[in-house]
Amino acid sequence: MRRGDGTFYNMEGGYTACGEQxxxxxxxxxxxxxWFKASNPNADPMCKKCALVKGPxxxxxxxxxxxxxxxxxxxxxxxxxAFNKIADKEAGRVQISxxxxxx
Numbered sequence: 387m388r389r390g391d392g393t394f395y396n397m398e399g400g401y402t403a404c405g406e407q408x409x410x411x412x413x414x415x416x417x418x419x420x421w422f423k424a425s426n427p428n429a430d431p432m433c434k435k436c437a438l439v440k441g442p443x444x445x446x447x448x449x450x451x452x453x454x455x456x457x458x459x460x461x462x463x464x465x466x467x468a469f470n471k472i473a474d475k476e477a478g479r480v481q482i483s484x485x486x487x488x489x
Contacts, residue, residue: 390460392441392482394469402452404433408465415439416452416463427453436489437462441472441482449489460484 424430
C-alpha cells in the first residue's frame with residue numbers, strides 16, 4: 387500500500403498523457419511521471435492500469451490515464467468526481483493510501 391497526497395484537477399477540454407479525453411464526472415487519475423517509462427506515453431503500460439484509492443470519506447477505483455508533473459511518487463491527482471468519493475472538495479489535499487488493482 388502506497389501513501390501520499392490526494393488532490394483533484396479538471397481534465398475537460400484536453401488530452402491526457404495516454405492520448406485520451408474524459409470528463410470531470412468520470413473516475414480517472416494522474417500519477418507522478420516517475421511511474422511512466424515508455425518514451426511514447428500513449429503506449430505506456432500505466433495507461434492500462436487502475437488504482438484503488440482510499441481517503442478520509444471512503445474509497446474509489448480509478449483508471450490511470452495521465453501524468454501529474456508536480457506529484458510526488460506516491461501522490462495521485464484525481465478527477466473531481468473521484469475525489470468527491472474519498473474527501474470533501476473543500477479540503478483540496480488529503481492523505482491517501484492506494485494500490486494498483488484489476489480494472
